[in-house]
Amino acid sequence: AQSVAQPEDQVNVAEGNPLTVKCTYSVSGNPYLFWYVQYPNRGLQFLLKYITGDNLVKGSYGFEAEFNKSQTSFHLKKPSALVSDSALYFCAVRDPSPGTALIFGKGTTLSVSS
Amino acid sequence: DSGVTQTPKHLITATGQRVTLRCSPRSGDLSVYWYQQSLDQGLQFLIQYYNGEERAKGNILERFSAQQFPDLHSELNLSSLELGDSALYFCASSARPRGQETQYFGPGTRLLVL
Numbered sequence: 001a002q003s004v005a006q007p008e009d010q011v012n013v014a015e016g017n018p019l020t021v022k023c024t025y026s027v028s029g030n031p032y033l034f035w036y037v038q039y040p041n042r043g044l045q046f047l048l049k050y051i052t053g054d055n056l057v058k059g060s061y062g063f064e065a066e067f068n069k070s071q072t073s074f075h076l077k078k079p080s081a082l083v084s085d086s087a088l089y090f091c092a093v094r095d096p097s098p099g100t101a102l103i104f105g106k107g108t109t110l111s112v113s114s
Numbered sequence: 115d116s117g118v119t120q121t122p123k124h125l126i127t128a129t130g131q132r133v134t135l136r137c138s139p140r141s142g143d144l145s146v147y148w149y150q151q152s153l154d155q156g157l158q159f160l161i162q163y164y165n166g167e168e169r170a171k172g173n174i175l176e177r178f179s180a181q182q183f184p185d186l187h188s189e190l191n192l193s194s195l196e197l198g199d200s201a202l203y204f205c206a207s208s209a210r211p212r213g214q215e216t217q218y219f220g221p222g223t224r225l226l227v228l
Contacts, residue, residue: 032213043116043204044157051214067153090157094213101159101172102147102217 002027004093006105013081014113021076021108023091033074034102035065035107044090050074061085081112117141118220120205126226133221134192137186139207145169146188147208147217148180152201163188164211195227 003026013019025031031052036044048059055067065076074091091105117140127133139146143186148160158225163182174180177195182188192199200220201220 034216036219043118043221044206045116046216046218049214082115096213098211098213100213101162101170103159104157106156 001068001102002031002093003102004091004103004105006089006091008108008109009106010109010111012111013112015050015083016080018083018087019078019089019110019112021089021110023105024072025074025091025093026072027093027095029096032094032096033067035059035074035076036064036090036096036104038088038090038093040087040105047076047089048082081110083112083114086110086112093103116218116220118207118218118221120203122223123221123223124226124228126228127195128228129199130196131195131227132191133195133225135190135192135203135205135225135227137188137190137205137207137220139205140186140218142206143209143218144184144186144204145208145211146213147206148174148188148190149200149204149206149219151204151222157199157204162211165201169211186215192225192228198226 004026034049035047050067058064121136121140145164147162151157153203160174162170182189204219206219206223
């Protein structure tokens with residue numbers, strides 16, 4: 001069965017510092033991996049995805065993520081955090097098999113202090 | 115703005131009642147997904163439709179049902195409501211049901227069962 005783990009409930013970082021939000025997954029075969037962000041009282045906004053190809057994926061708002069097959073990880077990164085990046089971040093995985101669903105991690109709250 | 119619309123934004127009702135949540139997908143998207151977000155269960159996939167047909171089913175209770183209409187909008191019906199059904203219900207859409215397709219989320223309907 002496919003699953004996603006976000007080991008940190010909360011990540012705190014100072015503005016201007018690099019940030020990393022961790023995600024590990026378990027899925028049979030080659031996974032499709034996604035990152036979404038949720039601001040208070042808003043829906044989920046798509047940030048980026050990995051389907052195949054280059055392990056480093058660039059997304060919206062300066063975010064990027066690195067796919068590491070050997071470590072089954074897909075960590076979200078940003079070189080310089082902004083206060084406005086403070087939000088709830090979700091990693092999600094989907095098995096390529098037909099009829100499978102997008103499985104979300106529990107989410108990580110990112111707090112960027114000024 | 116993702117282009118996915120959901121109505122109503124908020125819904126307050128009593129136990130035992132029935133409600134209907136509505137979703138309009140992005141223009142051109144044929145696939146609709148429903149998710150439930152609660153504090154204890156996180157984000158859970160409920161059900162998927164593609165061009166009017168049920169495509170995949172997740173942790174959807176028997177008291178819940180959904181359908182997708184010829185104009186591609188979808189409705190999620192929740193009946194015999196219980197306190198535990200209080201949650202944020204999201205609709206998402208994608209062009210096709212393939213795993214690599216990005217799902218774009220609506221703003222959600224916040225349901226409170228009293």
